[in-house]
Amino acid sequence: MVGCISSGAVWAMADYINSIFERYLHAKxxxxxxxxxxxxxTPKELPHRKEQIEELAHILVPVLRGETPSNVFVYGKTGTGKTVTIKFVTEELKRISDKYNVPVEVIYINCEIVDTQYRVLANIVNHFKNESGVEVPLVGWPTDEVYAKLKDVIDAEERFVIIVLDEIDKLIKKSGDDILYSLTRINTELKRAKVSIIGISNDLKFKEYLDARVLSSLSEEEVVFPPYDATQLKDILLQRAENAFNEGVLDDAVVPLCAALAAREHGDARRALDLLRVAGEIAEREGAGKVTERHVWLAQEKIEQDTMEEVIKTLPLHSKVLLYSIVLLDENGELPANTGDVYSVYTTLCEYIDLDSLTQRRVSDLINELDMLGIINAKVVSKGRYGRTKEIRLNVTPHKVKKIFGQDDQLRPLLTVNLSRQRRLI
Ligand SMILES: Nc1ncnc2c1ncn2[C@@H]1O[C@H](COP(=O)(O)OP(=O)(O)O)[C@@H](O)[C@H]1O
Ligand SMILES: [Mg+2]
Structure with missing residues (x-):
């Protein structure tokens, strides 16, 4: 009979669930x-950023004497505290300028989210919407008109407007530097207000994307955020841990280990905080009374897996099909394979989902890209007088790739491919 479970089994299940709840409730x-x-x-204190806070404060402080601050270009790798420091300094500036009745407006825009020139301009106009009664729609107006409106609303009063463009490299790479050209020159067109720009970038090479004139006006001042070392990360974590964890639950070795692991990852405070948080979550789920080094290692593994999943999800279509070819070869016990073997499966799969395949040369480049991302391993080996060839191996489990592609409408059909049968068909 369908759905008939013995009452003994029901009790066992109830006991089991109860034990999970009980363990959770009684765990420390x-x-x-x-x-x-x-x-x-945003923490109240930012250890090891005193120098950057002071530099930024010196650059912005003229505002309190009624002078326009220089534009600033801020750069450093991810997780070096750029965003949190700029927010901290601009909030302080706002507080003091309010106290002394100096009219200052700070507009913060994250260009990874607000990622077109139009939307950045619209956001600036809309910042003043309560005062001006003007609201630009998310699409639809000619950009020139938005820019004209922007000048009007900013210039409505005598004031200093500081525009923070965070992750500015993302915007410029996507849609060019026209917007910076206009914004860094806007003061010549304003009568009452004065504008300063703070541009923040994770990528130093992004300077190459800028027109020389734009670069020189944006980087009137530059503030660099160097990576944190393990000792500095330890201080940052200890300060946060004090308010985040109950007393006595962190083993002494936990914070130093999180700091050391994150220091290896280019001194990223975000990674350090993630490790500490995830280690705590794993300990909590286990019903453990303490967070130990073992939980940090488990957290490291989980974060790496999650990151890899994200990387695979965002690969271009052909790289995904290529990756799936390698998955199939793995399942067929045919790895390591060379570029030619992989290419032949790849073209078969392209045909299966009606996709025009790329040339072998282009696919060879894509193989190198997957290798650089750590998804596969492509080692060049010498075959004596037969020249050199690549030995390609998979660095993720086929199960993981299948799980990800199963959620992708375009790739899901590939999951039903049986490589041996498909080869016989051709
Ligand atoms: N000196 C610091 N003190 C306390 N927390 C910090 C410090 N530097 C960075 N953080 C924290 O690390 C994380 C990443 O910092 P963030 O400012 O977002 O880095 P970035 O913008 O350079 O990528 C944030 O959660 C931030 O609060
Ligand atoms: Mg940031």
Whole structure:
């Protein structure tokens, strides 16, 4: 009979679930306030950023004497505290300028989210919408008109407007530097207000994308955020951990290990905080009373897996099909394979989903890209007088790739391909 479960089994299940709940309820609470470990939380103190805070304060302080601050270009790798420091300094500036009745407006825009010139301009106009009564729609107006409106609303009063363009490299790479050209010159067209720009970039090479004139006006001043070393990361974590965890739940070795692992990843404070948070979550789920080094290692593995999943999800279509060819070869016990073997499966798969295949040369480049991303391993080996060839291996589990592609409408059909049958058909 369908759906008939013995009453004994039902009891066993209920006991099991009960034991999970009980264990959870009686486990010592790990977190006091997990929010403190989130990226969005702004701590009251920023250890090891005194120098950058002072530099920025010196650049912005003329505002209090009624002078326009220079434009600033801020750069450093991800997780070096650029966003949190700029927010901290501009909030302080706002507080002091309010106290002394100096009219200052700070507009913060994250260009990874607001990622077109039109939307950046519209955001600036809309910042003043309560005052001006003007609201630009998300699409539809000619850009020139938005820019004209922007000048009007900014210039409505005598004031200083500081525009922070965070992750500016993303915007410029996508849609060019016209917007910076206009914004860095806007003061010549304003009568009452004065504008300063703070541009923040994770990528130093991004300077190459800028017109020389734009670069020189944007980087009137430059502030560099160097990576943190393990000792500095330890201080940052200890300060956050104090409010995030209950007393006595962190083993002494936990914070130093998170700091050391994140220091290896170009001194990224975000990674360090993630490791600490995830280690705590794993300990909590286990019902453990303490977070130990073992939980940090498990957290490291989980974060790496999650990152890899994200990388695979965002690959271009052909790279995904290529990756699936290698997955199939793996399942057929045919790895390591060379470029030719992989190419032949790749073309078969392209045909299967009605996709025009790329040339072998182009696919060879894509193989190198997958190798650089760590998804596969492509080692060049010498075959004596037969020249050199690549030995291609898979670095992720076929199961993981299948799980990801199963959620992708265009790739899902590939999951039903049986390589041996498909080869016989051709
Ligand atoms: N000196 C610091 N003190 C405390 N927390 C910091 C410090 N530097 C970075 N953080 C934290 O690390 C994370 C990443 O910092 P963020 O400012 O976003 O880096 P970036 O913008 O350079 O990528 C944030 O959660 C931030 O609060
Ligand atoms: Mg940032």
């Amino acid at each position: 609470k790990i977190f006091k306030n997990k929010e403190v470990l989130r990226h969005s939380y």
